[in-house]
Amino acid sequence: MTDLKRAPLLHLAWKNIWRNRRRTLITLAAVALSVTLVQAFHNLSHGVYRQMIDNGVRAGSGHLAIYHRGYLQSRDERLLWSPKRLPADIAALPGVTAVLPRIYLAGLAQSSRESRGIVLTGVDPAAERAVNPFLKQRIAGEPFSRADSRKVIIGERLLRELKLKPGQKLVITVQRTDGELASELFRVGAVIRTGLREIDGSLVMAGRERVANLAGQPGTIHELAVILDTAERDRQVAPAVASLLEGRNELGLVPWDLAMPNLANAIKLDYASQKFIFLIILLIVAIGVVNTQLMSVMERQREFGVLLAIGSSPARLRRLVLFEGLLLGGFAGLVGSLLGALATLYLAEIGIDLRRFLPENLEFGGVVFDPVLRATWDFGYMLRIAVYVVVLSLLAGLYPAHRAGRIRPAEAMRKV
Structure with a gap:
């Protein structure tokens, strides 16, 4: 002791x-x-x-996203903007995997037998195919390869409700920024099944140029989604992207958690x-x-x-x-x-x-x-x-x- x-x-x-x-x-x-x-x-x-x-972020807003100020709160389709050289300049930054310009329009899809409300999403097919997980859920058909193509990618549930098959035609009607209605004929290219009932029942994805022309604003977008190699890189990339936006006060840089609040x-x-x-x-x-x-x-x-x-x-x-x-x-x-x-x-x-x-x-x-x-x-x-x-x-x-x-x-x- x-x-x-x-x-x-x-x-x-x-x-x-x-x-x-x-x-x-x-x-x-x-x-x-x-x-x-x-x-x-x-x-x-x-x-x-x-x-x-x-x-x-790959299917949605990206790790970082650029919008016209006020778009996230109002979802006003008139708040379109021209990306100019921004996609190329941002893609050259270290840590950036992809830059995805997108345009979103509410519309009406009509077949010869049925019609349904949709969200028409305009994308650059080559860039999206390498990143977007929705495009990996293809169950039929072939996706379009050109931004001005008349082919569309459609959700499996929407295809069934419109009573269509791959290769068949549908008419999409949207309201242009000047208030007039515009319609265009498209053809079903590929069918995807995401597993989300709302998306599978409303998604129509088409070439960005074709959708922008349909809206009456060629060359414009609603969203520029920036995909990074890791989520942690946003602290280094965000200031560099913000510096590229200097002089364009109508635009705002938003992180993914503000662009996708539900997630x-x-x-x-x-x-x-x-x-x-x-x-x-x-x-x-x-x-x-x-x-x-x-x-x-x-x-x-x-x-x-x-x-x-x-x-x-x-x-x-x-x-x-x-x-x-x-x-x-x-x-x-x-x-x-x-x-x-x-x-x-x-x-x-x-x-x-x-x-x-x-x-x-x-x-x-x-x-x-x-x-x-x-x-x-x-x-x-x-x-x-x-x-x-x-x-x-x-x-x-x-x-x-x-x-x-x-x-x-x-x-x-x-x-x-």
Whole structure:
């Protein structure tokens, strides 16, 4: 017992936590498993979110988007603008994968038997084909290859409702910017199935030049979507794009989360619920460590009383108990992180396949994503969770350490 005065506290603390091996192993297993679950499921969510964002920005607004000011709030089809050299200048910036000019017009599609309200989307086919995930869901026909083509890509549900087949004709009517109605004859080129009922029932994609001419504003667009190699590059690319917009005050640069609020809010809500669950798990960790250390202190009251009687200070006893909590949390955090890394490796390489349970693709926040869920590595978060567990374990030892320092030698030595 006199070793307490001379021996390093960490060494003594390590010996003490293994006095009751079974209780220590149970606590370590519970804390390590909590760390593993938090890290693995966060990395899985991180991977799924990245996949949703990637699919969403490629089919939607891009990581960055340029609009006429006021267009996002009003969706006024008259707010068209000429891109001039902007697409080429932005495409030359480091980190930019693609630049997609688009035009959107509400209209009416008519076949010989039915008519339906649609969203006519004008795109550059070559650029979109390499990026847009919707075009990878082709189930019939061939997409158009020229921006002035009369072929259109149509949603599978809309095709069925119009009672058309690939190769057949349809008439599309829109309102021009001057208020007049304009109609043009198109032919069904390709049919796609996105898995989103609203899009499959209203999407008609045609060449941008043809759509702009139909609107009465040749060479104009509503949206310039900028696709980056990684979402994290927006901090470097956004200032460079903003500098290219100098002198064009009618235009504004918008990040994807403002251009696609439904997806951004859905991710924020889901992540907030996960953080609440993770907080409960970490609270359970703290309770487990408090229980283990408090039981250890109560069992060693007589020993602590003797140590105090022969000259050890209450402060040294408190530090000893705190070191025990620190070692317990540190060892559990290390083991949990190793298991979390192995779980993340499995989830990243193999993933969780939901195709057996779901007949179609998953939809979340208005975006379709792969039913095989895969994790991505978030090393910063994993390190933070491990540090949180160590700090929680240290804080959880404050009350047991306080109890140890208040032990009275005379009363403690009477305990058997």
